[in-house]
Amino acid sequence: MAYDFAPLFRSAIGFDRLAQLVDTAAQNPVSSSYPPYNIEKLSDAQYTLTMAVAGFGPDDIELTVQDNTLIVAGRVGEPAQEREMLYRGIATRAFERRFVLADHVVVEKADLTNGLLRIAVRQIVPEALKPRRIPISSGRSVTGQDATAEARTEVVETQPEGIASHVAAAACASPPVAGCAL
Structure with missing residues (x-):
């Protein structure tokens, strides 16, 4: 599916990246819903991404920021001893989630507590981009x-x-x- 951005480009300048972002989102297949996550807006410039990662430790999760994309990947090694599982309700399968970050957005910190990975994200607007008279x-x-x-x-x-x-x-x-x- 292709979108026609011509009306937008007639009256807006610098929105080329937005058009690319929409095209990329339309082309990506539906991703899995594992692990579940929330994105919370705390203020105009602060956000928190919370992911439910039960069974994962800090060493099992890798956070990477590359080309305005936050990549959260989790991999759990096999336990040293084999256990006989009668029922497995806690998924500890490998995952990779990608989140597109806007320009001037930085990941400040990450914290893993009680099976919830919280990632603090902040948008920092450079002085040159702030409104001026x-x-x-x-x-x-x-x-x-x-x-x-x-x-x-x-x-x-x-x-x-x-x-x-x-x-x-x-x-x-x-x-x-x-x-x-x-």
Whole structure:
């Protein structure tokens, strides 16, 4: 099944990864439900993944993060002595679960207590990606030489009155700026 993302791409920028993610999810066959798990949202940036892994110890489970994918794999070695099982209700078969992580998501820690594996996950938004206010100027565009002249004017306006004329003279001297008159 293929999805048409053309309407999204007409008004959105940078969602190529989302389209790839949806395509990958649609192509993957239904995975087994073993072991059962919960994903809990604790805050806007914190999540906990809890997996029921009865019969597994910390040495039997391996966590790996690779290419924005968290891989949880479990393998239990065979017991040293053979036991005669009359009924086996606790599954200790090998498993591998994959969870796709968004950009800037890190796995902080993992804890195995009472047969529950808890994995703490946090989304860390870099400073460059946080919202910031962009000032808007009016009148003319600020590019090239106009920006240099405007920066010099700001310097002159912020100087104490005694040295303002010296700074203005230096600003007009090199390189010459249109409109400078002393």
